[in-house]
Amino acid sequence: QVQLVESGGGLVQAGGSLRLSCAASGRTFSSYAMGWFRQAPGKEREFVAAIMWSSGRPYYADSVKGRFTISRDNAKNTVYLQMVSLKPEDTAIYYCTTEVNPYSGRYYGSDQWGQGTQVTVSS
Secondary structure: OEEEEEEOOEEEEOOOOEEEEEEEEEOHHHOOEEEEEEEOOOOOOEEEEEEEOOOOOEEEOOOOOOOEEEEEEHHHOEEEEEEOOOOHHHOEEEEEEOOEEOOOOEEOOOOOOOOOEEEEEEO
16 A cells, blocks of 8 residues: 655745645555646546656646646655646645556546645635
8 A cells, every 4th residue: 555645735826836745655666657636626636647657757637738747756756746837727635646547647546535735826
């Protein structure tokens, strides 16, 4: 089992930047990718980005392409999400997971999520 801890959220103005971190521990060798999802109030959770542990190849939702960058530090078992040019519609709780198909952006887990990290973008 993999334990994940998200951090780095906060309150920023539109156009600002944040960097989220997701530290993984436990059976991380059993996963081949890591991804970020987000859930805004009253909306369903949606895919944001994912990265392959081995190659570092990134995948993005269309809504964040060109603004968000996902990266990983294999030695630290940590994945980052650098977010720039933030918009009010990026406001959500951001969650990371290893149970993501990076090609499709589909979550295949059992709906066991961590506490997430809140990102609030004011206009």
